[in-house]
Amino acid sequence: MLKLYHHLISANSRRVWIALLEKELEFELIEMKLDGDQFKPEFLAINPFHHIPVLVDDDFSVVESLAILDYLEAKYPKPNLLPTAEKAIATVRMVEMVTINELMPAINPLFRQMIGLSDNDPQQIEQAKQKSATVLAFFEKLIGDRPYFGSEQLTYADIVAGSTIPWLPQMGLALEDYPQLQTWCDRLMQRPSWQTTQPSPEAIEAFKSRMRALMTQNQSQ
Numbered sequence: 001m002l003k004l005y006h007h008l009i010s011a012n013s014r015r016v017w018i019a020l021l022e023k024e025l026e027f028e029l030i031e032m033k034l035d036g037d038q039f040k041p042e043f044l045a046i047n048p049f050h051h052i053p054v055l056v057d058d059d060f061s062v063v064e065s066l067a068i069l070d071y072l073e074a075k076y077p078k079p080n081l082l083p084t085a086e087k088a089i090a091t092v093r094m095v096e097m098v099t100i101n102e103l104m105p106a107i108n109p110l111f112r113q114m115i116g117l118s119d120n121d122p123q124q125i126e127q128a129k130q131k132s133a134t135v136l137a138f139f140e141k142l143i144g145d146r147p148y149f150g151s152e153q154l155t156y157a158d159i160v161a162g163s164t165i166p167w168l169p170q171m172g173l174a175l176e177d178y179p180q181l182q183t184w185c186d187r188l189m190q191r192p193s194w195q196t197t198q199p200s201p202e203a204i205e206a207f208k209s210r211m212r213a214l215m216t217q218n219q220s221q
């Protein structure tokens with residue numbers, strides 16, 4: 001059976017978890033604490049970069065969430081989550097890469113603020129908000145009045161962007177200036193795959209205090 005090493009609060013692993021659920025596959029979830037367990041030799045043997053997610057399919061391990069999504073699509077093409085028409089596939093890849101290469105780094109200072117670290121530089125926070133606004137405006141235009149990015153159906157674009165964008169309001173970035181994205185977000189939240197993978201408020205609070213402790217400890221070293 002497929003095994004997914006993941007963490008409840010990780011957007012990187014949530015996108016794989018959602019894809020497994022959308023494809024209605026059987027899989028075993030292996031929850032990592034990321035409290036040092038990712039450095040144990042058993043885990044480093046499957047991912048020397050000590051990151052989750054990792055997908056293990058018998059004797060084959062895949063690291064990097066986007067590579068895992070491609071593997072799932074190639075092995076289990078139904079339902080199809082990666083279109084082949086030229087504009088649709090370009091849109092999916094654009095949304096995936098812009099989420100990972102532009103949005104996720106941009107929100108880092110907002111993430112630190114959300115977990116309660118007190119080292120926030122107001123200028124960095126302002127820059128983070130501006131960079132994020134550029135991405136959100138781009139996505140707002142790209143989705144237009146379609147139900148999903150690049151397609152009338154759910155694709156990996158929605159799964160990748162939709163594992164990060166719903167966090168933004170908790171980071172002080174309301175979506176009200178982006179009505180199409182807000183409607184899209186609400187639509188995703190109604191899907192069982194998003195509901196199943198949504199961490200509880202208690203899990204979020206526990207994660208914040210663990211991260212705070214870890215990052216404070218790292219800073220004082």
Ligand SMILES: N[C@@H](CCC(=O)N[C@@H](CS)C(=O)NCC(=O)O)C(=O)O
Pocket residue numbers: 007010011012013034038049050051052053063064065066
């Ligand atoms: N590019 C990787 C990023 C994975 C990643 O950064 N995972 C984080 C959790 S969100 C992690 O495992 N952190 C623990 C560590 O690096 O020790 C992917 O998309 O799979």
